[in-house]
Amino acid sequence: MITAERKPLDEIIAMILPFKKVLVVGCASCVGECAAGGEKEVGLLGSALRMDARMTTKELETREMTLERQCVYEFIDRLTGLIDQYDAVLSLACGAGVQAVAEVFPNIPILPALNTSFLGQTKEAGLWLENCRGCGDCRLHLFADICPVTRCAKQIFNGPCGGSQDGKCEVNPETPCAWHLIVTRLEDRNQLDLLEEVYAPADWSKKEGAGPRKIVREDQQN
Amino acid sequence: MNKENLELNVAIFFCQQLDPDQDSNRRVIEKELGPGIKFFPLPCSGRIEPLHFLHAFESGADLVYLITCPVKSCRYQQGNVRAGKRIAFAQNLIREIGLDPERLILINIDPPLPKRIDLLTRELLEGAPVKGHSLLSRL
């Protein structure tokens, strides 16, 4: 999923300053899961903004709602008929969600309340870890399903680098060494022979060589 | 009881495991202090959400309390620990909008249980940090 964190409140307050009627819209999918933009966070932000407006004698009317997903037209469509009653939308979605809503309603400012961070997993309650960079050429099967491009600070495909201590990364001793994890798991799986291979560096042209990427699937189209 | 505190709007969230007779006991003090005091019994303090605090302040509370069972005696193990973390989160958020975070107060009561919620409330208001009305309740 995509992870995100709320922007500092003073930045959000400055963003909505020119607007009197603001629709605060969450996204119940990825950013709901990482407790940044779901229904609860929409409620908290709406309440905080209203209180701030009252204390600083600004005029502000808000309405809160949470879409199941802000990056899919079928869900964005729920805003039709409502959005034009507002001066702006404060979106608690990832950057993709904000842009998707803006594309459907190009004449209304859609303000990002979150800073989008990374592709990650929920490791435990309240802990999210980055584990994929969307490189466009997944090779997890060669590395015991542990991504060296993301989880190794040096992004090396032919590790370990030799600097890890007690299974921790020498660059950041709070992080497990990805290569320590890879070797241990390959050993457990009896697949150490995979390390005999010398792997070519990642081909980043598949990720960002040609501007924004797109996926087209005719079988999924109408 | 401290006169100034009696005029404040106070919201009290509390774990109902503290007082098996909370329903009747809280009515005693509600009657005495009128609409300025509002009680919100919770099945466990761990069920509290920061949004509850925010809404209490937004509705004009000057002081908001969360009363939990003694440390290590939560019936659901971690409820009061979790409640402490949620208080801290909400305090940071209200600080960001310029509301004094000390208006949101966590009370881990001392053993033994049970306690009478009306007596506890009296004690709390007696010792409350007198902060006067918050800007929000004055507006």
Ligand code: SF4
């Ligand atoms: S807008 Fe889409 S991608 Fe973004 S957080 Fe919501 S569901 Fe995830």
Ligand code: SF4
């Ligand atoms: S190899 Fe690429 S696609 Fe696979 S997990 Fe790593 S960054 Fe993501």
